[in-house]
Amino acid sequence: MLRVLVLNGPNLDLLGVREPEVYGSQTLGDIEALVAATAADLGVTVSFFQSNHEGALIDRLHEAMGECDGVVFNPGAYTHYSYALRDAISSTGLPVVEVHLSDIAKREDFRKVSVIAPVCIGQLAGLGSASYTEGLALLVGHLQKEDE
Ligand code: CA2
DSSP states (O other): OOEEEEEEOTTGGGTTTSOHHHHOSOOHHHHHHHHHHHHHHHTOEEEEEEOSOHHHHHHHHHHHTTTOSEEEEEOGGGGGTOHHHHHHHHHHOOOEEEEESSOGGGSOHHHHOOSSGGGSSEEEESSTTHHHHHHHHHHHHHHHHHHO
């Protein structure tokens, strides 16, 4: 069975608590429950990790090598400037789908840049929690094609 890690970066633990007009009213727990249900439908196993610390996210990506087949990743604001996370993604060699709740292309200029995107197999943004479920489906489709 394919194993997928769903990784969330800084401040995403506050979802549903503040700024519902930008990020919606679902909590991270709500989103994880939705992703778990989608994973069950797709027949894959899923695990979750959130951290507000860059190094902890890098460590979790390293641990995912050999333990997971791919990653759905919302790096939060690290998206826009963390070359360390970008290097961690490329050094693990794991397929990663970048996801965002909001449409980063239509927000402030600094959010339009993703330094992560070039090392990811795809990006889903602006769909709220559906960015995660569609990102998971994209990743699983990619992994199943690799298996053929
Ligand atoms: O749209 C996304 O998913 C983001 O990755 C969310 C990040 C933001 O820095 C990225 O540019 C786009 C921020 C997550 C902050 O989440 C909050 C949740 C509740 C209240 C305040 C912030």
